[in-house]
Amino acid sequence: MQDEKEYCQSVSLEHRKKYAQFFTPYPIADFMAQWILGNTDCKTILDPAFGLGVFARAIFDNTDRNINITGLEIDSLILSQARKLNHHLNVNLYHQDYISQDWQENYDGIICNPPYFKFHDYDNKTNLKEIKQKLGITLTGFTNLYTLFLLKSIYQLNPNGRIAYIVPSEFLNSDYGKKIKDYLIKDGKLRYVIILDFAENIFTDAITTSSILLFAHDKKSQDLEFISVKSLTELNNLQTELNKYPQSLTGGNKLNYSQINPKLKWRLYYQPQQSLNFKNLVPFSAYGKVVRGIATGANDYFTFNLEKQKHYKIPDCYLLPCIPKANYINSPFFNLATFEELKEKNKKVLLLNVTDLQNENVKKYIQLGEENQIHKKHLTSHRKPWYAIEKRPPSPIWVSVFNRNGLRFIKNEAKIRNLTTFHCIYLNLLSANREDLLFAYLLTDVSKKIFQDNRREYGQGLEKFEPNDLNSSLVVNLDCITVQEEIKIIDLFQRYRKNIFSNHTQSEFLKEINEIFSRIITK
Template structure:
């Protein structure tokens, strides 16, 4: 292979074209673009060239190839782990054919290897794979706990285990760079590893690859790069957001551009955050400077996940199917299975009736207590014949067709969104599946006034501090993300603002019932509550955009 191709991501592209995506997905393989690998290698070699470099998830060795490009005459010790035989053989041939046979590629599971070996350079794009389905998960959990004292959640992805073990093997004076899904910085299972980085004082940079910058062709998850350094001197990390490869190249060159105007990289250095808080880089770069008057949403009620059936194709029925199987209305529950079925901030009985008449699947089987009904018995037999009783969730329930106990929530909120969450008053009192979370207010809470605030852009911007970011602009809230999110303390609103807010919200509800655009009313609500909170619209754009020189 020509040297120019060896020092590129062409080997990965060729390999991916020959091996089915299903096989690579099973292994959690998502190859890193060469430009990103080069940036990460420059971080690791920026202070001094390491003597021993590790890639725990080798693939075809793109990180070590990027590091070897322009390497001094005396090459360091290079070690890689690759569990897949086909990938390892391809990588060995690639390095041998290009004169780098000295690379020590171990065909083994990095997580099962000894923890004592140290490296002063580590580069890694760990496999992205659900942990619960792994056969050796108990061994991995115990190994992490034995060496670090960390009891990892079984909700953690496999890449968390790679990150923890690699950090443990980073030698004093060494540097490491990891590219990871950004979601773990905002997830509960990421708290222990964040605490580990803070306790050891090794975190130097958190670089978010923004919504418009999708480096991986096969994934939708927003990515981040962690730059670590194990030195005696600790310092607050820099929070950086990049939107294009050109900006990443500017950072790799020492955060300066030789020709043309300098690129301004959004960055901020903050006091060390708590591991228990969400590390939302966007919010850290753009944070309101006055948060008096805000309280957690849990002050006013509780957000709970929607009903998870375990098999929507079985549990959901259209009106035609309900009649076909002879199911009485007592045997089904009206429900909202999809967020696009409720595009307005109010969902009424008339809206449900339109969905029912258009034969959308808005009936939820309610078989418990109705087993003697002939239609229910026949429908359950159909489910057993189709294997619905053996699905992941249903097989652990007794009886298998039992629904989770979720009374209809008076207020719904979308789980996923792109343009901001949507709060929907559930006037139809329907059940909701997991496309929505349900909000259950505390007794005495003025739900109308709370909703009047929640539908505003002001609320959206502040809530965004707790959301999880995925690729292509997709955002997600888990129930506790919202329970812990800050909202306006409506109990402190003066009477004039309360009355005006309720009037505007009532008018917007009337409009939504008739599917009439009420954006002008929402804008007025936004101005009203922004004034009350004493935060102008510009206060939500506070941040620092400056050029940083050097590492």
């Protein structure tokens, strides 16, 4: 990987992120190359996101067959380097965008680490329209570009051909991934989903958990096998077993396509589900709804501290109390006194809320935003007027979006708003009068353990929950709690809260609450 290392040292991170350039380690590329070469009739191979050519090197390191590799690359800078590095190999390189190029070419093998672009970072409308025309599948606008690469590659695979892709595991457990998974099941060529559950992230500068997807356009199997590997050693051992395809893998979970549900998070097929160990559970949506916090599109512009407010002379009536960052809060309880402390410390806890342009200073600040092109950003450009914020009332409970040590729930006693650093939890009529009881449960270790079933993994211990991940998660059925248990829980909860604000030790109260709820969901 010396070539990739030298490239990273000479090319800015900004440029590499612009083109989503995260280089595949050679041992991973070698593993994928050997799957492609398992097709003994393989003569033509495509790499749709060529980069510096690690897959081409791995292919020719593993065979002396007369194989022709076609490489496509959209970035002219890395392409020039790739031509220098691979001139001695049977590789034809083209400066082309894979998605917009000819769909009629077919290949015996396709190997790729596709670009990871979020939906608003590329021309997704044009690409999704073409996918619909060619494949008959209508995808959401939130679909990531890497899945479009994958779908097109499946379309271009010759009979008996093979595909090896390394992609983020995100789509396996996301809402936009449901249609992708449905297509993969109906298509029937996906043979293995290999989760790289390594302790360390395999991609430099990228925070994501990866998976290797292996396809075969043959009739040897009607099954899909899931397996997690925790090290390169395990991956190497797996390689030996893959040479015996279509035999089952040691430690894998082999399922017939008819057994696989595309609407479910596929984590349940490769990781143990905590909720299976408990009962007396109901979906979180039975008690309310989780929605994301306010998205401004330009937090630095829309948020104020006292110093900034004074500088621009913005009246109080145009500013709303708001929490923009999760690290502003260290306690499970947030009240007005804590908010005032943050404000006095000159934290940005005020949100611009322009309901009219009667004030000259406000008008000038809006003009400043336009001079700085704030009105042309992705979110602001879709709002009318561009400076209007989302109408989202304060929610009684907040929950963290990203976590490394389990979910954080915050009781919003200050009744103020929050940005997207937290999701909002709005309780329904059935649970509003039992808010403390539900919140007490949310604080427990057992609740966080069960929520883990619906997490999204981003590598290096980072986890994320989207609103629907939480809405569909299972929580304790409050109706299974006896009157005596509820009285005991509320008493412990109130003592816990009191000790929090008194800065006293309170772990024994939370431990006892956890024990009570653990008994309730194992009755």
